[in-house]
Structures are given as structure tokens and as C-alpha cells.
Amino acid sequence: xxxxxxxxxxxxxxxxxxxxxxxxxxxxxxxxxxxxxxxxxxxxxxxxxxxxxxxxxxxxxxxxxxxxxxxxxxxxxxxxxxxxxxxxxxxxxxxxxxxxxxxxxxxxxxxxxxxxxxxxxxxxxxxxxxxxxxxxxxxxxxxxxxxxxxxxxxxxxxxxxxxxxxxxxxxxxxxxxxxxxxxxxxxxxxxxxxxxxxxxxxxxxxxxxxxxxxxxxxxxxxxxxxxxxxxxxxxxxxxxxxxxxxxxxxxxxxxxxxxxxxxxxxxxxxxxxxxxxxxxxxxxxxxxxxxxxx
Ligand code: SF4
Numbered sequence: 001x002x003x004x005x006x007x008x009x010x011x012x013x014x015x016x017x018x019x020x021x022x023x024x025x026x027x028x029x030x031x032x033x034x035x036x037x038x039x040x041x042x043x044x045x046x047x048x049x050x051x052x053x054x055x056x057x058x059x060x061x062x063x064x065x066x067x068x069x070x071x072x073x074x075x076x077x078x079x080x081x082x083x084x085x086x087x088x089x090x091x092x093x094x095x096x097x098x099x100x101x102x103x104x105x106x107x108x109x110x111x112x113x114x115x116x117x118x119x120x121x122x123x124x125x126x127x128x129x130x131x132x133x134x135x136x137x138x139x140x141x142x143x144x145x146x147x148x149x150x151x152x153x154x155x156x157x158x159x160x161x162x163x164x165x166x167x168x169x170x171x172x173x174x175x176x177x178x179x180x181x182x183x184x185x186x187x188x189x190x191x192x193x194x195x196x197x198x199x200x201x202x203x204x205x206x207x208x209x210x211x212x213x214x215x216x217x218x219x220x221x222x223x224x225x226x227x228x229x230x231x232x233x234x235x236x237x238x239x240x241x242x243x244x245x246x247x248x249x250x251x252x253x254x255x256x257x258x259x260x261x262x263x264x265x266x267x268x269x270x271x272x273x274x275x276x277x278x279x280x281x282x283x284x285x286x287x288x289x290x291x292x293x294x
Contacts, residue, residue, distance in 0.1 A: 007178075011182050011183060015190070015191045017214050018198060019194060020214070022194055022198075022201075025189060025190045025194065028142050033110045033113055036139065037097065037135050038094055039051055040138040042054045042055055044090070044153055045085040045154060045205055046086075047200040057081075061079045066098075066102075068095060070099075071095060073088070073095065076090075076094065085205075093132075096130045097128060097130070097131045100131075113139070113144065118140050121144055121146075122136050122137070122140045122148065124136075134150035134152045134155075137149060138150045149176055149179035149183060149191075151172045151176040154200075155179075155195050156170075156175060157205070158198055158203045159195070161221040162215065162218075163219070165178065207223070210224060211225075
């Protein structure tokens with residue numbers, strides 16, 4: 001079990017590595033708070049480009065945001081496309097969010113945000129039914145400059161694989177509270193952007209692309225296709241490759257070692273017959289000695 005301080009240090013290390021890998025986060029610009037909230041919903045488990053394209057499709061298809069508000073989820077899902085990540089869920093949540101705000105404030109531009117404090121605005125959006133806390137966090141961070149760390153399934157998935165949080169035990173609000181404490185306010189936006197970038201680039205839904213990930217040496221979930229789950233980093237790959245080479249060399253060496261043994265019985269045969277020719281030499285020597293003695 002890692003302490004809070006240990007986890008916070010790991011999070012900062014992750015930020016540094018990802019910053020080196022992906023560069024600086026682009027500046028955030030909010031031209032329309034409602035569209036900003038819609039895009040935050042569309043961006044869950046989707047690439048940034050997909051989210052932008054999804055928002056553009058909604059803009060083109062529906063007359064205005066009020067038209068989107070009163071549209072049926074099935075129609076919205078069809079506009080997004082069947083293959084759009086979590087399209088059914090998003091098609092249900094977006095009009096639901098718009099409708100609740102409209103019924104309370106009779107507006108589709110959310111200008112009431114300007115009169116709200118950061119805490120009040122966050123609490124307001126967190127109380128909306130079916131709207132998850134990351135939407136409120138995104139709005140107050142980007143529209144009101146609050147310190148907030150939006151946590152959707154992408155952030156949970158990445159930090160879960162990295163062993164920073166436990167997705168089975170920790171809820172989105174709990175992870176959000178942890179990150180808002182662990183990451184400094186002036187780094188929160190960048191860290192969030194970097195983790196989302198990692199989530200769409202290599203730590204994707206399904207099988208992650210660990211060999212291409214800059215964090216694979218420090219990730220307990222790193223998977224390499226040739227090794228199976230749990231082997232860490234490129235060092236593990238090299239070690240496995242060396243082991244394979246050693247095994248091959250050993251296998252090849254075995255037949256060479258046994259070769260002399262097979263031919264061994266043939267070698268002594270001529271040696272055994274060698275003393276026989278020597279015997280006549282001894283006899284000749286004895287005969288010569290006898291002749292001398294005479
Ligand atoms: S090593 Fe793999 S599982 Fe770990 S963060 Fe990178 S892509 Fe995700």
C-alpha cells in the first residue's frame with residue numbers, strides 16, 4: 001500500500017515523462033460553455049479529433065442547442081454514428097443535461113455561470129441527474145478558473161493500469177478528490193490533458209499498446225505481446241531474447257559433445273593391437289642376446 005505522498009510523487013513523475021513525450025498542452029479557449037460541456041461528454045473514450053467531429057456533426061444536424069435538447073436519444077446516436085464511443089450513453093446524457101438547466105434557468109447559453117462562484121457552480125452541475133462530476137469539473141476549471149481535475153473513464157483506466165488508483169474500489173469523485181490534492185493547481189490542466197493524450201494514443205480501451213508507451217518501465221500492467229502480462233519494459237524483452245539465444249546455443253552444443261563418445265570404441269581397437277607387433281621385437285632381442293652368450 002503506497003502512501004499519499006508516494007502516489008503524489010509518482011503522479012508528478014508521470015507528468016514529467018508525458019510532458020517530454022507529448023509536449024505542452026494547448027491553451028484552453030471556451031467560446032461557448034454549453035458546447036464546452038457537450039465536448040467534454042463526447043471526449044470520453046474518444047480521440048480529440050473524434051470528439052471535435054462529433055460536435056461538428058451535432059452542429060450541422062440540429063437547428064440549435066434547443067433542438068438538440070428536445071431530440072430523442074436515438075436520433076442523436078444516429079447522428080454521432082453507431083461506432084462513436086459510448087454513443088448510446090452520450091446521446092441520452094446530453095439532452096438530459098440541457099433540459100435540466102433549461103428548466104431551471106430558461107436559457108441555452110448558460111450566462112448564469114458568470115454570476116456564480118466556483119464552488120456554487122460546481123455544486124450546481126454536480127447535482128444534475130445523470131450528469132457525471134467530470135462535466136462540472138471541466139466547466140468550473142475552464143470557464144471559472146477553479147482548481148478541478150475532471151475524472152472520466154479514460155483517467156480511471158490509465159491511472160488504474162499504472163497502479164495509482166484502484167478502479168474496483170475507488171469511485172470517480174474519490175479519484176477526483178485525490179488528484180485535486182496530489183496535483184498542484186497550476187499543473188492540473190496540463191496533467192489532465194497529458195493523461196487524456198496517453199489514453200487516446202497508447203493506453204487505449206481494450207488492449208493497450210504498451211511497447212510504444214513512454215511509461216512502460218514504471219507500469220505494473222505493461223504487456224508485451226511476446227511475453228505475456230506482467231513483464232516489465234524493454235529490459236524484459238531483451239532478457240527474454242537472450243534467454244532464447246542461450247537455449248538455442250545449448251541445444252546446438254549437445255550433439256557435438258556426444259559425437260566423440262560414439263566414436264570412442266573405434267579408437268582403442270588399433271591401440272589394443274599395437275603391442276602384438278612389439279612382441280617379435282622382444283623375441284629378436286632375446287635371440288640376439290642368446291647368440292651373444294654363445
Ligand atoms: S505501459 Fe501499457 S498499460 Fe501501462 S500506461 Fe502504458 S499503455 Fe497503459
